[in-house]
Amino acid sequence: MNLIVHPAYFPNIATFSVLAQHTVIWEAHDNFQKQTYRNRCYICTDQGKHMLNIPIKHVGGKEGRQKYRDVEIDHTYNWQKQHWRTLETAYRTSPFFEFYEDDLRPLFEKREKFLFDFNLKTIQTTFDCLGIPMPIERTKMFEMSTSNDMDARFLVEAKKPLSFTPAGYSQVFEERHGFIPDLSILDLLFNEGTNTLDYLKSQSLSFVDV
Template identity: 55%
Template sequence: MSLNSLLHPTYFPNIAHMAAIAQSDVVTFEMDDNFAKQTYRTRTYIYAANGRLLLNIPVIYTQKNRQKYRDVRISNTENWQSLHWKSLLSAYKTSPFFEYYEDDLRPLFETKTEYILDFNLRCFEVICDCLQLEKTIEKTEEFKHDVSTASDLRFLVNPKSDVSFQNEKYTQVFDDKHGFINNLSILDLLFNEGPNALDYLEQQHLSL
């Protein structure tokens, strides 16, 4: 029986999110939900010299005017792309596989995108190319609170939802300083494990 998982597109998904994708036969992205702040729609966490570091994409949004996720614009008046790229360089330039993927990822931080959903989908495409991960991708046409045709994993968009997921340890750049940090951005796994990253994702046990 094939597994169809329903998820929100996020900014460089964390390992729990990507493990769910890797272990699914079909991935359905939620395209018609309302936007909410302080979720993985606009943020990802990496392992920097001082520990866990938040990378957050600024968006033009107010709680007063409810908006669909697909309609929320990125605030490109701030030079956030340059900041995020410099943070990645600082954190991972000494990792085993940063140079291997650098040319694939850099354009994401050099070309402006108007909408956050479009940008996140593009990041996902690039990550899949890096992982050599091929999946059947579907997209919703209307929002439904309850779904019967897919495994509903939309809760993974909430940073508080991943506390019970403990992924197996792998070598991280600064683990001699701060120890292993769990469930970071897929970028952390990619830069440290390279071509082994996909096998790693497929072997993780998800208690979702």
């Protein structure tokens, strides 16, 4: 069975475990909603859990809601440089940061106009790092409820608790903050490297398995 999933900014481990274990279709016709993983992800720095947020151009007034695919990134300030510096500071000492940095750095150097397109590029780059093909199918229209495919769009909701307990792995600041679960795929990639795909495939996904 196919799962319908929102493209997110370097998705968390729960979402990437779904991507590694199921055939997915990208939701391409929904409305943008605030406080979701559409424009944020979480990593771990020396201060603990830390949010990386992509600023967007807000549309109000008569235009009202925006389609997710039409939301533009706000490049008023150089958030890409800030995000990359934060990642460097947090993960430079991790086992695999240098292994993947040449693949990832270009994402923070070239400006992308639309958030939807940029998020898909972050996912594509991660799939390339894992050495597996990325799903390319997209929804053709928005459906409130799905019939032939399973709805996993809830995974993008940052404020919704998820029944997911990922296996532990070594993290850079684990001695200081303890193990922090379900961070961005970047945390797993930088710490586990070539073991990342096996890790993702081994996770229990009771929250979507039927």
